Amino acid sequence: MNFNLEQFASDNNSGICPEALEYMMKANQGSAPAYGNDEWTSLAADYFRDLFEIDCEVFFVFNGTAANSLSLAALCQSYHSVICHENAHIETDECGAPEFASNGSKLLLAKGENGKLTPEAIEAIVNKRADIHYPKPKVISLTQSTELGTLYSIDELVAIKSVAQKYNLKIHMDGARFANAVVAMNKSPAEITWKSGVDVLCFCGTKNGMALGEAIIFFNKALAEDFAYRCKQAGQLASKMRFISAPWLGLLETGAWFKNARHANQCAEYLENQLLKIEGVEMMFPREANAVFVKLPEQVITSLREKNWQFYTFIGVGGVRFMCSWNTTQARIDELVSDIKEAICAPRSS
Ligand SMILES: Cc1ncc(COP(=O)(O)O)c(C=O)c1O
Numbered sequence: 001m002n003f004n005l006e007q008f009a010s011d012n013n014s015g016i017c018p019e020a021l022e023y024m025m026k027a028n029q030g031s032a033p034a035y036g037n038d039e040w041t042s043l044a045a046d047y048f049r050d051l052f053e054i055d056c057e058v059f060f061v062f063n064g065t066a067a068n069s070l071s072l073a074a075l076c077q078s079y080h081s082v083i084c085h086e087n088a089h090i091e092t093d094e095c096g097a098p099e100f101a102s103n104g105s106k107l108l109l110a111k112g113e114n115g116k117l118t119p120e121a122i123e124a125i126v127n128k129r130a131d132i133h134y135p136k137p138k139v140i141s142l143t144q145s146t147e148l149g150t151l152y153s154i155d156e157l158v159a160i161k162s163v164a165q166k167y168n169l170k171i172h173m174d175g176a177r178f179a180n181a182v183v184a185m186n187k188s189p190a191e192i193t194w195k196s197g198v199d200v201l202c203f204c205g206t207k208n209g210m211a212l213g214e215a216i217i218f219f220n221k222a223l224a225e226d227f228a229y230r231c232k233q234a235g236q237l238a239s240k241m242r243f244i245s246a247p248w249l250g251l252l253e254t255g256a257w258f259k260n261a262r263h264a265n266q267c268a269e270y271l272e273n274q275l276l277k278i279e280g281v282e283m284m285f286p287r288e289a290n291a292v293f294v295k296l297p298e299q300v301i302t303s304l305r306e307k308n309w310q311f312y313t314f315i316g317v318g319g320v321r322f323m324c325s326w327n328t329t330q331a332r333i334d335e336l337v338s339d340i341k342e343a344i345c346a347p348r349s350s
Pocket residue numbers: 012063064065066068089090143146147174176177206
């Protein structure tokens with residue numbers, strides 16, 4: 001298998017973008033204080049404060065599961081619960097880490113069209129029970145863009161914020177593809193986070209072009225009290241933190257965070273448009289960021305696998321996710337589309 005060819009399984013599969021690599025090399029000069037006491041970490045944190053237009057607390061951890069789990073644990077006690085969508089990554093793909101990190105906060109799952117929570121679904125969970133045996137809802141967890149490639153609009157975020165205020169709930173945002181959401185919505189990072197009621201954001205650098213590294217951004221600073229100890233205890237305090245924060249600064253200072261997300265979104269839009277020209281291909285959800293979800297006949301999926309195409313099929317029988325990244329090329333999209341066309345037109349095996 002040729003590992004150099006871009007794939008469509010995940011933006012996790014992409015390499016390191018030039019800007020992140022350049023700043024990694026810049027940081028690799030001599031020694032620097034460890035555990036986040038270096039200049040790069042300070043500069044990156046300050047840049048986030050400028051970008052989000054608020055004096056927020058910023059922490060850097062290795063991956064998204066850690067970012068989600070630790071930030072959720074900071075928002076609630078073990079006897080509380082976290083309301084999330086049934087397709088939420090914290091439910092489906094973090095191996096119980098959120099429950100583990102919080103010593104037991106239960107995830108309460110809601111259904112919702114296109115992978116999104118609604119105020120009604122949240123209220124139904126909050127009001128389902130009020131007895132002492134029910135883990136008291138304390139946090140709403142939203143993913144922006146969602147696991148199904150869709151977006152919460154500002155109006156939807158504000159409606160959820162009002163429910164959170166009504167029931168004294170905190171709002172966590174899984175921003176694994178937050179940059180893609182900012183680009184797609186053409187709103188400022190502040191408008192789609194703290195100005196819409198978000199208390200803490202997990203801003204993913206890994207999917208945006210870094211080797212690894214997520215920024216946990218507490219807009220409600222009081223909630224970050226002693227959070228550094230939580231990171232240390234969880235093994236998420238990088239001794240050579242400059243090699244997470246410097247690439248982050250590279251993305252931020254050069255604008256690559258925005259450029260990479262815009263490119264990925266544009267590639268997904270191009271892929272969607274090419275697929276819509278093929279009879280027999282059905283879109284599963286609105287394509288609003290860098291993911292394309294389609295229904296494909298089983299023999300097409302088999303044919304693509306035989307040609308070493310990589311993609312997730314976690315969204316039900318015949319459901320396929322194609323994820324575009326900062327380094328996706330139109331040429332590779334055209335190759336994928338050509339193979340899909342060929343497979344759909346091939347005579348069905350009896
Ligand atoms: C929506 C979402 N949230 C969180 C994560 C967790 O990231 P990681 O795999 O780095 O733990 C992912 C992973 O790709 C994701 O897709």
